[in-house]
Amino acid sequence: MADSDRTVVVLGATGQQGGAVAAALRADGWAVRAVVRDPSGQRAQALSADGVETVRGDLGDPDSLRAAFSDAHGVFSVQPNSGQAGSGVSDEDEFRFGTTVAEIARSRGVAHLVYSSTVAAGPTPTGVAHLDVKSRIEDHVRNLDITSTVIRPATFMEILTLPGMGLDQGRLSFLTHPDRAMQFIAVRDIGRIAAAVFGSPDRYAGRTVEIAGDALSGEALAERLTRASGRPITYSRLPTTLLERDELLGRTAALVDNGRLVGHADLDALRAEFPFLLSFDRWLAGPGAGLLDEAFRSAGTGVALR
Known part of the structure; x- marks a missing residue:
C-alpha cells in the first residue's frame, strides 16, 4: 500500500x-x-x-x-x-x-x-x-x-469485565446511574480511529475528537450482559459508603453526576464517519466475548477504573 x-x-x-x-x-x-x-x-x-x-x-x-x-x-x-x-x-x-x-x-x-x-x-x-x-x-x-x-x-468497554466489578457474583457495580446513559468505547475502535486519523491528516489536523461507540445506562448494561452471557446480571451503582470513604472515587463519581465523565460525543455522526464502531452488543459478541467469560471465573476485590 x-x-x-x-x-x-x-x-x-x-x-x-x-x-x-x-x-x-x-x-x-x-x-x-x-x-x-x-x-x-x-x-x-x-x-x-x-x-x-x-x-x-x-x-x-x-x-x-x-x-x-x-x-x-x-x-x-x-x-x-x-x-x-x-x-x-x-x-x-x-x-x-x-x-x-x-x-x-x-x-x-x-x-x-x-x-x-x-x-x-x-x-x-x-x-x-x-x-x-x-x-x-x-x-x-x-x-x-x-x-x-x-x-x-470515552470509558473503555473492557473496564466493565475487569475483576472487582462483580460479574463473578452475578452483578455489575460501576459509576453510571441505573437510569442515566454513559458513553463507552471498545479499545479496538480507538486503534481503528487513530489509524483513520493518520490516513486522512488534512481532515483531522488541528481537531479534537471525542470518541465513543455506545451510550448505556446501568440497567441497559445489565440487560445486555444478561443476554450475552445467558445468566442473570443485576446492576447497582457503587455504594455511597464506598464513594464517601474513597476520596478519589467519590470525586470521580461526582464528575459522572455533573456530566463531565459521561461523554457527549455525537454517536450518529461518529458512526457515519467510522462505520466500524462497535456497539456494546457487538463488542460482547466479538472482542469482549473472551473477557466476559473470564470475568465470570475471576473473583476480585476493589474497583478498577480507567
Whole structure:
C-alpha cells in the first residue's frame, strides 16, 4: 500500500490502546515502530511476530525517543495513567512524558502527532489531578508547531469485565446511574480511529475528537450482559459508603453526576464517519466475548477504573 514505506511510532504498544493502534495501522498497511522498554519481553516479541518493528526506549529517556522518532511520519502518544494504582507515575511525570514526546516529535520533523487524552479533558479543571494533567498536555501540544490531532476516548468497554466489578457474583457495580446513559468505547475502535486519523491528516489536523461507540445506562448494561452471557446480571451503582470513604472515587463519581465523565460525543455522526464502531452488543459478541467469560471465573476485590 501507499503507506507501507511510511512509519508511525506507537507508544504504549504493549498496552491496550497502543496495542490496538499498532494492530489497526498494520492492517491499513502502515509500517509501525513500537517503543518498548524490553524488546525481548513476551508482549514485545508478539508485536515483532505481527510485523511491528520494536525499538528499545523509555519515556524518561529523551535520547531514546529521539532515536525512535528518526524518519517517522507519525507518532501516536499515550502515557501511563498517573491515576492508575500501581503505575508508579505521578501527575507531573505524566505531564513531562506527554510534553516531551510532543516536543521531540516536532524537533524530529514528524508530520503528524496523535495524542490520546480523556473524555473529561477541557478548558475547565475537573479538580481531579490525573484527569486535568491530560488537559495540560493537550494545551501544550496545540501550542507547538506540529500538525496534531487529539482524541478523547470515552470509558473503555473492557473496564466493565475487569475483576472487582462483580460479574463473578452475578452483578455489575460501576459509576453510571441505573437510569442515566454513559458513553463507552471498545479499545479496538480507538486503534481503528487513530489509524483513520493518520490516513486522512488534512481532515483531522488541528481537531479534537471525542470518541465513543455506545451510550448505556446501568440497567441497559445489565440487560445486555444478561443476554450475552445467558445468566442473570443485576446492576447497582457503587455504594455511597464506598464513594464517601474513597476520596478519589467519590470525586470521580461526582464528575459522572455533573456530566463531565459521561461523554457527549455525537454517536450518529461518529458512526457515519467510522462505520466500524462497535456497539456494546457487538463488542460482547466479538472482542469482549473472551473477557466476559473470564470475568465470570475471576473473583476480585476493589474497583478498577480507567
